[in-house]
Amino acid sequence: MKQESTAQNTPPASPPLSPAPSPPPSPPLPSPAQHPRDGGDPQALWIFGYGSLVWRPDFAYSDSRVGFVRGYSRRFWQGDTFHRGSDKMPGRVVTLLEDREGCTWGVAYQVRGEQVSEALKYLNVREAVLGGYDTKEVTFYPQDTPDQPLKALAYVATPQNPGYLGPAPEEAIATQILACRGFSGHNLEYLLRLADFMQLCGPQAQDEHLAAIVDAVGTMLPCFCPTEQALALV
Numbered sequence: 001m002k003q004e005s006t007a008q009n010t011p012p013a014s015p016p017l018s019p020a021p022s023p024p025p026s027p028p029l030p031s032p033a034q035h036p037r038d039g040g041d042p043q044a045l046w047i048f049g050y051g052s053l054v055w056r057p058d059f060a061y062s063d064s065r066v067g068f069v070r071g072y073s074r075r076f077w078q079g080d081t082f083h084r085g086s087d088k089m090p091g092r093v094v095t096l097l098e099d100r101e102g103c104t105w106g107v108a109y110q111v112r113g114e115q116v117s118e119a120l121k122y123l124n125v126r127e128a129v130l131g132g133y134d135t136k137e138v139t140f141y142p143q144d145t146p147d148q149p150l151k152a153l154a155y156v157a158t159p160q161n162p163g164y165l166g167p168a169p170e171e172a173i174a175t176q177i178l179a180c181r182g183f184s185g186h187n188l189e190y191l192l193r194l195a196d197f198m199q200l201c202g203p204q205a206q207d208e209h210l211a212a213i214v215d216a217v218g219t220m221l222p223c224f225c226p227t228e229q230a231l232a233l234v
């Protein structure tokens, strides 16, 4: 899918200002030599999104492709106390787990010229400072041209970051998602928007971990829905 960005003229939204505690010092931005360049255009960079970035990149880009990376599985194993949770009730967002058999679908965005520094500056705050993610080079396979893979930059939350929660039963993850919200919205929205994206990718794009959490949420939701009596009090 080749999309002309509608975001080219809209400034990237920055995370909402909030009385959140002052974030830790920003980790150094990847230097131009450090991040993968698009072989075709030395001024271009591809950024791979596989969580909130698939529906809310919020930075200007010149092109985008739906596709996948091999050797990684997506897991709701990163805690989040800003965007989809709080210090008292951290939400769960996704990261990439190295997995030889794994395949993770998402969207790669091409940034060019001045878009590169703007995107990296914005994502450094949203992903690294506020989210605990590090950058990693991955090989991205566009859905339409899997024989022409691209080098891309991905933001990955490793087990060494303080927000990392690690594995839990999908039912426990679903309960946490149903209960949490942050400055970017409810954690359930995060889950369902990602599930919607995967639906759009078609039957070849499977994510059993994501599907199990969505199923668990569907089973539990009636318990979280207000009863008639509770609605009568509204």
Ligand SMILES: N[C@@H](CCC(=O)N[C@@H](CS)C(=O)NCC(=O)O)C(=O)O
Residues within 6 Å of the ligand: 048, 049, 050, 051, 052, 053, 054, 056, 080, 083, 084, 093, 094, 095, 126, 127, 130, 131, 133, 154, 155, 156, 184, 190
């Ligand atoms: N790095 C992954 C995950 C990104 C992600 O979900 N990051 C959180 C930071 S904790 C975020 O940006 N959340 C914004 C939101 O939830 O709308 C991606 O490429 O999409």
